[in-house]
Amino acid sequence: MEEVDVEPVITNIPAASHDKHLGFAWGPGDILVYETLYKASGSKRSPCTFIHEVRKDEDIYSPILRKLFNESHHIFVGLQTIGEDLPSKSKKPQFVSVSKNYRSVIRACMEELQQVAVSTKDSKLATEYGNQVSILLAIELIWNLCEVLFIDAAPAGSLLLHLLDWIRLHRADVDEKARDVLQSESPAEHCDYWDVVVSYVLQGRLEEARQMLVKQAMLHPASRNMYKLMDSLLSKMPFYKPGGTQPLAEFDVKWRHWHDEVDRCLQDGSFASNQHLELICKILVGDEDTLLTQKELLSTWYHFLVTRLLFCHPTVKATELHFYAQSCLTMFLDPRSTPEPLDSILLAAFEIDIHQVIKDCSIALNNWWFVAHITDLLDHCKLLKSHNLHFGSNLREFLLLEYASGLFTHHSLWQLAVDYFDHCSEFGRVYLELLIERVPLDTERKALKVLRICEQRQMSEQVRSICKIMAMRTLRNNRLGSALSWSIRAKDAALATLISERFLQDYCERGTFSDLDLIDNLGSAMLLSDRLTFLGKYREFHKLYGEKRFREAATLLLSLMTAKIAPRSFWMTLLTDALPLLEQKEVIFTANQTYELMYCLEELTSSLNTTAPSKDKPMQEDEVEKTKVELLRLAMARNLAIAIVKEGTVET
Amino acid sequence: MESINAKYVSQKISKTRWKPVSHSTLQQPEIFATGSWDNEENKISLWSIGNHENVAMDDGNEGDPQVLCEHKHDGDVLDLQTLSVSQHWARAHRYPCDSAPCTSVVCSSPEIVTVGEDGRIVVFRADHEGVVQTIENADSSTIHAVTYLRTTEILTVNSIGQLKMWDLRQHSKSPSQIFSLSGDRVPLHCVDRHPNQQHIVATGGQDGMLCVWDVRQGNSPFSLMEAHSAEMWEVHFHPTNPDHMFTCSEDGSLLHWETSSQSDLPSFLQGNRNNSMISRSAMPSAGGNQSIISAWLSGDSSKSRLETTHMLPSQTLSVNSLDVLGHYLVCGTDGEAIFVHRQIPV
Numbered sequence: 001m002e003e004v005d006v007e008p009v010i011t012n013i014p015a016a017s018h019d020k021h022l023g024f025a026w027g028p029g030d031i032l033v034y035e036t037l038y039k040a041s042g043s044k045r046s047p048c049t050f051i052h053e054v055r056k057d058e059d060i061y062s063p064i065l066r067k068l069f070n071e072s073h074h075i076f077v078g079l080q081t082i083g084e085d086l087p088s089k090s091k092k093p094q095f096v097s098v099s100k101n102y103r104s105v106i107r108a109c110m111e112e113l114q115q116v117a118v119s120t121k122d123s124k125l126a127t128e129y130g131n132q133v134s135i136l137l138a139i140e141l142i143w144n145l146c147e148v149l150f151i152d153a154a155p156a157g158s159l160l161l162h163l164l165d166w167i168r169l170h171r172a173d174v175d176e177k178a179r180d181v182l183q184s185e186s187p188a189e190h191c192d193y194w195d196v197v198v199s200y201v202l203q204g205r206l207e208e209a210r211q212m213l214v215k216q217a218m219l220h221p222a223s224r225n226m227y228k229l230m231d232s233l234l235s236k237m238p239f240y241k242p243g244g245t246q247p248l249a250e251f252d253v254k255w256r257h258w259h260d261e262v263d264r265c266l267q268d269g270s271f272a273s274n275q276h277l278e279l280i281c282k283i284l285v286g287d288e289d290t291l292l293t294q295k296e297l298l299s300t301w302y303h304f305l306v307t308r309l310l311f312c313h314p315t316v317k318a319t320e321l322h323f324y325a326q327s328c329l330t331m332f333l334d335p336r337s338t339p340e341p342l343d344s345i346l347l348a349a350f351e352i353d354i355h356q357v358i359k360d361c362s363i364a365l366n367n368w369w370f371v372a373h374i375t376d377l378l379d380h381c382k383l384l385k386s387h388n389l390h391f392g393s394n395l396r397e398f399l400l401l402e403y404a405s406g407l408f409t410h411h412s413l414w415q416l417a418v419d420y421f422d423h424c425s426e427f428g429r430v431y432l433e434l435l436i437e438r439v440p441l442d443t444e445r446k447a448l449k450v451l452r453i454c455e456q457r458q459m460s461e462q463v464r465s466i467c468k469i470m471a472m473r474t475l476r477n478n479r480l481g482s483a484l485s486w487s488i489r490a491k492d493a494a495l496a497t498l499i500s501e502r503f504l505q506d507y508c509e510r511g512t513f514s515d516l517d518l519i520d521n522l523g524s525a526m527l528l529s530d531r532l533t534f535l536g537k538y539r540e541f542h543k544l545y546g547e548k549r550f551r552e553a554a555t556l557l558l559s560l561m562t563a564k565i566a567p568r569s570f571w572m573t574l575l576t577d578a579l580p581l582l583e584q585k586e587v588i589f590t591a592n593q594t595y596e597l598m599y600c601l602e603e604l605t606s607s608l609n610t611t612a613p614s615k616d617k618p619m620q621e622d623e624v625e626k627t628k629v630e631l632l633r634l635a636m637a638r639n640l641a642i643a644i645v646k647e648g649t650v651e652t
Numbered sequence: 653m654e655s656i657n658a659k660y661v662s663q664k665i666s667k668t669r670w671k672p673v674s675h676s677t678l679q680q681p682e683i684f685a686t687g688s689w690d691n692e693e694n695k696i697s698l699w700s701i702g703n704h705e706n707v708a709m710d711d712g713n714e715g716d717p718q719v720l721c722e723h724k725h726d727g728d729v730l731d732l733q734t735l736s737v738s739q740h741w742a743r744a745h746r747y748p749c750d751s752a753p754c755t756s757v758v759c760s761s762p763e764i765v766t767v768g769e770d771g772r773i774v775v776f777r778a779d780h781e782g783v784v785q786t787i788e789n790a791d792s793s794t795i796h797a798v799t800y801l802r803t804t805e806i807l808t809v810n811s812i813g814q815l816k817m818w819d820l821r822q823h824s825k826s827p828s829q830i831f832s833l834s835g836d837r838v839p840l841h842c843v844d845r846h847p848n849q850q851h852i853v854a855t856g857g858q859d860g861m862l863c864v865w866d867v868r869q870g871n872s873p874f875s876l877m878e879a880h881s882a883e884m885w886e887v888h889f890h891p892t893n894p895d896h897m898f899t900c901s902e903d904g905s906l907l908h909w910e911t912s913s914q915s916d917l918p919s920f921l922q923g924n925r926n927n928s929m930i931s932r933s934a935m936p937s938a939g940g941n942q943s944i945i946s947a948w949l950s951g952d953s954s955k956s957r958l959e960t961t962h963m964l965p966s967q968t969l970s971v972n973s974l975d976v977l978g979h980y981l982v983c984g985t986d987g988e989a990i991f992v993h994r995q996i997p998v
Contacts, residue, residue, distance in 0.1 A: 063662040064662065066660075066662040066988065067660040067662055067988070070660055070662075070987050070988045070989065071660060073968075073969075073987070074967075074968065074987065077968050078966070411690060411691065411692055412663070412664055412690045412691050412692075415664070415969060415986050416969075416987075419968060442690075443689075443769070444769050444794050444811075445666075445689075446689075446690065448839075448858075448883060449902065449970065449986075452882055452883060452902055456882075477770070479769075479770065479771065479792075479793075480792070481771070481791070481792020481793050481812075482769070482771070482792065482793045482794055482811070484792075485792075485793050485811060485812050485837070514789065514792070515789075515792030516792075517791065517792050517810075517812070517814060517816075517830060518792040518793060518812055521812065521814070521832060521837060523837065525837070
């Protein structure tokens with residue numbers, strides 16, 4: 001057995017005290033827990049009758065996060081259709097933009113959560129929202145780094161620029177502080193003034209730092225030269241221009257030149273008289289000890305890492321990052337403290353260990369949304385090595401399936417899951433087949449939607465079962481017409497037979513047909529089952545009779561019996577229907593037809609006689625039956641006589 | 653497509669309707685109602701798109717629909733129509749007839765007609781407590797939609813592909829006329845009537861086919877057009893410019909249909925003329941002069957141009973409902989988004 005990566009989390013079931021025995025059943029997303037009937041001898045306690053539902057993923061029930069799921073679903077579907085045939089080079093920008101789309105969705109969601117967290121009055125809710133915000137923040141941070149390192153995979157030079165953007169985006173608190181400072185009456189004397197300037201420098205936002213410094217310089221005309229020198233140092237710092245013609249080596253030479261100049265200024269004590277400017281100068285020269293004194297402003301080790309790279313190794317390559325990252329982490333963190341999950345995830349990312357990132361995220365995060373989507377994106381970028389799982393098909397599909405089955409347990413989001421299953425080539429369909437049958441069908445409209453999903457995927461087994469469910473439900477409500485059309489849609493002959501039977505029964509009781517609008521328009525669907533064919537044809541007979549097309553009606557009636565379409569139990573009714581036709585003044589049944597009719601009657605009566613007369617039948621009913629037969633025989637004999645005479649007469 | 657505004661609302665939308673505005677004031681619509689479905693707790697919400705002064709108030713997301721009020725609704729909201737806001741709630745809870753889902757409702761002040769999966773037609777009055785009229789077993793299958801043809805006549809479509817006309821004055825149990833597609837019994841899901849020419853009716857069915865019917869003659873559709881690849885959930889003529897029609901479907905698309913007749917006359921003039929001509933002479937359309945027959949009934953697609961355009965950006969989940977008023981269109985999807993289009997080209 002494999003080792004577990006982390007200790008399992010313990011969830012307490014509130015209603016189950018310690019001396020009770022619990023059983024459980026796995027669901028796709030949830031677990032059902034119930035108390036088992038395990039009685040130690042002597043105890044007379046009656047067991048608890050509740051079943052508890054343990055939800056692993058509470059997030060899908062958050063109304064705001066639902067927007068995340070919906071919007072990302074749209075992006076996901078778009079990503080799957082990015083042409084396979086395109087050369088991989090031209091696909092990269094598309095993948096980067098997909099990644100940015102995902103991130104902007106996270107951001108939008110985060111902002112809304114933040115707003116709600118601020119405005120809510122319930123403190124418990126507010127902390128809950130706050131937690132969700134911090135999770136999303138971490139997700140976005142990781143995603144952004146993955147985008148820079150894996151998806152965009154920028155070459156040396158521009159790599160650092162991307163990392164700077166990454167830091168700036170996630171350390172936007174500087175801008176807030178700067179706004180406070182600038183809005184105060186005398187910004188240069190504000191207590192946070194130097195914090196802002198140094199933060200700007202640490203983030204490499206030198207232009208903004210210079211603008212801030214101008215304000216200070218105006219206050220101190222005496223040290224004007226010193227400020228001027230700093231200004232020129234800041235303005236001269238070279239930045240790599242991606243896409244330009246400048247080779248990396250040339251940039252490196254330029255940068256070294258600038259670095260030496262800063263170093264010279266530091267050595268000759270140009271800023272010795274001003275501690276703030278000296279600090280900035282030390283930062284510019286990349287002095288690690290000085291940087292470490294600014295822990296407060298850096299606040300995280302990865303900020304420290306990027307700042308250190310900026311001022312010491314601006315041409316760092318992605319493959320070298322892990323070395324700096326590791327050392328920054330150890331330098332920055334208190335040796336006694338253990339790194340948080342986020343730290344190890346980011347470290348794994350800097351080590352370009354994609355699988356470790358995904359694994360750590362799966363453990364640390366409480367939902368599958370992030371890992372499923374980023375793994376899918378990375379897989380599209382062809383970055384995942386074939387990684388042998390001991391289960392399922394591959395990592396991407398495994399994670400997507402987990403995420404989608406989580407969605408499917410939701411009363412409303414199940415529709416999204418369908419598209420995710422579609423894009424899991426190996427097991428998606430099986431999952432969908434098993435789950436779709438279990439969607440509760442409250443209304444016909446919902447049933448139609450589920451049916452459409454099944455029909456589009458040629459899941460005929462599921463289509464049949466859904467139609468059957470609907471047919472049975474309508475049947476229970478005595479809506480025979482609806483039930484029949486559902487069973488026709490299900491192509492379920494047995495059910496159609498059953499319903500036709502009900503129709504005929506109704507007819508026998510009431511003497512009229514119900515739901516004529518359906519039966520009259522059956523068309524070829526009539527052939528689904530023998531009984532349904534009979535129902536349709538029998539109704540046709542009534543129609544012909546009503547239209548006084550007696551001859552056609554008679555032929556149809558006879559053929560219903562001779563072709564054995566009509567069930568034997570219904571023959572008596574059919575023969576009784578023939579009675580008025582036999583009694584017409586005009587001859588309708590020909591002699592031959594009458595013979596056949598008589599044959600039918602005999603067959604019927606003989607079969608009735610052979611089966612022992614049921615004793616429980618009241619005598620009266622038997623009598624009625626007998627009279628009916630007598631009447632029929634009489635009518636047939638009369639008709640035969642007239643027919644023979646008529647057929648034998650040559651009309652003149 | 654910058655005039656389209658999308659908003660994710662965390663509930664699947666089953667219906668969207670504009671609050672009517674009076675045509676005389678040339679007001680633009682600004683309030684619409686939505687109904688949700690398939691939630692544990694479904695809601696009817698009223699939204700304002702704030703075209704006027706209040707734009708300044710919600711800075712940042714101008715034009716984003718804002719919730720005005722919400723009301724819980726037991727069960728999925730399958731249809732809603734607005735008379736005026738005050739009457740809205742009282743009626744919302746009267747739909748369920750015998751726990752069988754009620755599928756559609758239509759009102760023509762003060763009468764309200766509802767139909768349901770139980771194949772029943774029920775008539776209410778807004779100012780009346782009880783039921784005014786019930787037609788039991790009006791249909792053997794589910795009635796999917798209902799619309800008024802004239803003040804006393806209604807049209808229903810059902811799940812076996814029939815279009816039925818009912819005269820409410822006759823109190824009879826059977827429809828005054830049944831129209832149907834020949835034989836295939838493809839369920840029809842929606843119906844709408846031409847706003848000026850009441851004999852022209854459009855329906856949409858399960859196969860995404862758009863049918864235009866002339867209820868004065870024949871009992872099969874006048875023209876059939878392949879519109880969508882899945883169920884068509886709603887069809888609407890533009891209320892003031894009926895040369896335009898809008899349809900939405902399960903396949904996630906929303907189509908704008910536009911017919912233009914060869915005549916150079918502006919369509920509204922032509923529409924008026926049609927009306928008077930037909931009412932005076934009751935001219936049969938076949939063989940008649942093409943130019944006086946509504947573009948929808950000209951049938952011959954080569955002679956009258958029929959143009960369709962997709963109105964939404966790529967969208968994979970079903971568009972359940974749409975409503976159009978003036979230059980404004982609103983639609984709701986299963987992707988839990990509401991789209992508001994402010995400049996539909998009509």
